[in-house]
Amino acid sequence: MIVFLKLSWRNVWRNKRRSLVVITSIGIGIFAMLVIMAIMNGMNYQMIDNTISTSLGHVSIHKKGFLDNMKASYGFRPDKGIYEKIEGTDGVTGWAPRVKVQGIVRSSEASQGVMITGIDPAREKGVSDIYSYTSVEEGSAFLDDPAAGDVLISEQLAEKLDLLVGDRLVIMLQDSKDEIVGDALTVRGVFRSPIDSFDKYVIFTGIKRLQNLAGMKNLVSEISVRTDSRDSSIDVKVYLDRFIEGPDVIVQSWQEMAPSIMSAVRLFDAMMFIFFGIVFITVIFSVANTMVMAVMERFHEIGVMKCIGTRPLNIFIMILFEAIDLGLAGMAAGVISGVAVNLILAVTGLDLSIFSESMRVWGTGSVIYPLIMIKDIAASVVVVVLTAVFAAIYPAIKAARIKPLEALNFI
C-alpha cells in the first residue's frame, strides 16, 4: 500500500502546473469556507452576546407570561434568600433585579413608545453592558441612585426627542392597578448600544423610583443573572429552578427567552452549507477532470503496470490516492491560510464601520471578530476527503479497467 501512496504522490507532481491549479482551487475553496464561516460565527455570537448584555441576560427569573406582556401587574416578590442562592451558584458572575414596564416618553418636541426599565445601578454594572455604553462626554453619566428622578436614554432617542443631558422628559405608564400614571425625570446620561432596536425602544431609570411610580412596592419584574459563559446558562437555569417557589414564577435561559436567535443561527448555518455544497460541486468536477486527464495521459503506462502483474485494485487505489493527495494538499493550504487569517482578524477585528447602520440593525456591532471552530475545520477536512474520493471514483474505475493489450498498442 505504501508504494501506491508513494507512486500517487510522485504522480501528482509529474504535471506541477496542473496539480497546483487544482490544489489552489481547493485551497481557495477551503479558505473562503473557513473565513466566511468564522465571520458568520463571529456575527452570530456577537449578536447573541450583545442581546444578552443589553436586555436579555443569560438567565432570567420572572413571572410566567411576562415576556409577552411587560406590565407592572406581572411583578413578583422575590423569595426570601433567593439573592443569596443566586450569589452562591457556580458559574454566576452577577445578578440584578429589574422592573420593566411598557410606557410612553414625551418631550416638548415628540413622544415615543418605550420599555421603561428600572435598574439598581450598582448591581446592573455586573449584569449588563449599559454602563460601558453610556457616554461620559458633555455631562453624560450613568445612573447612581435607584430612587433619584434620573433617566438614561439612547443618543438616538435624545436626538428624536430633541433632548440634552440635564433636560427633563415625562414618562407615562400603567401602574399595577392599571391606572395611568406619570413622572417627570431628568436626563442624566445618554448611551449608544450596538443594537438599533434596543436604542430606539429602551430607557433606564432607578428601580425604586419606578417601583413607587408603578405602585409595585418591593415587587420586581425580573431578576437578571449573568453567567461566566453562554453555555453555562443552561446549568445555572436548571440549578436555580430548584429554589423557585410558587407556580407562576419561572427561570428561563437566554435560549428559551429568545428562540428566534437560535433559529436565525441555524438558518445561517444551513445557508452556509448550501453555499459550500455549490463550491464543492465545482471542486468535484475540477478534480475529476484532472484525474481523467491524468489517466488518459498514462494509459500506456498503466497498461504496462498491468502487464507486469499489477492488479486492477492496486491501480484503482493508486488513482484514488492521487485525488486524495490533491485534496489534502489543497486542504492544508486552505486550512493553514484560513486559520492564520482568522486568528489575525480575531485579534484585530474586521472593521465594517462603513456598514455600521446595517450592522446595528443586525445587532452585531460594527467590528466583527471572526470565530473559528474546530467543528468547522473538521467539516472542511471531511468534505474535502469525501469530495476527492467521490471525484476520483470514475477515473479510478476507468484506470482499473484498462486492458493491457489496448494500452500497449496505445501511443
Place this chain on the structure above:
Amino acid sequence: MKKKSRENVIEISGLYKDYRSDGLAVHALNGIELAVEKGEFSAIAGPSGSGKTTLLNLIGGIDRPDRGDIRVSGMDLNSMNARELSELRLNRIGFIFQAYNLIPVLTAVENVEYVLLLQGVDKTERRERAEEMLCSVGLENEMKRRPSEISGGQQQRVAVARAMVSNPEIILADEPTANLDQKTGSALLDLMKKLNKESGVTFLFSTHDQMVMKRAGRLIKISDGKILKGGRGS
C-alpha cells in the same frame, strides 16, 4: 551421445488469431505450432506484421487466441481467467518491452523492487534482491536515478533487471534492441545471454535485427502468421 531431452515451458498447437481492420479480417496468426524448452535462448524473427508481437502477447496472456492451445509452464492459458493470468505474468513471466516502459516516477531500484512488492516479498529482502539484480546488469551506480536521468541502454538494462528479479521461468522480450544503437544492443544481448546461462531462465524474443538473429540459440522464422522454420511443433 544422445542429447538429454528437456521439458517444454511453452507448448503451442493450432494457434489462430484474427484481427479486424476496417471491417476486414486480418489473419495475424495462422495455425502456429511451437514448443520451447526450458533454458532456451530463442528469437522469433520475421518482417513487420508477420505476427511476432501477437504471438508473444498470446504467450504472455495479454491477449486471447481465437483457436488453439497455449500451455505455459504446464498451465493451459485458455482455461485461466484475467486474475489468474495476471498472477501468471507476475510470478512466472518477465516482460521486456521495445520502449523500456519503466515507471517514470520510480527510481531504477524502485522499478526493480516494484515487481517483488507485488509478489509480497518483505522490504529488506526486496531491496537486497533489487540491488543485487541491478549490480548484475552493471547499474550499481545508477540505482537512485529515475528513468529520465539515464540512457536508453541503461533503461533497457533496468527493464531486464525488473524482468529477471522475480525469478520467472520465461522472459518474453518484444524487440528489446530495436530502440538501441548497434553497440548498446549488442551489449544488451550479451547481458541477456549471460543471464540465460547463469540462471537457466528461458528467453523468447522477437526481432528483425540480423545481428540478434545470428546470436540467438534458436531462430524461429515467422511470416504471415505461420512458422516457416524452427517451430518444432509440440
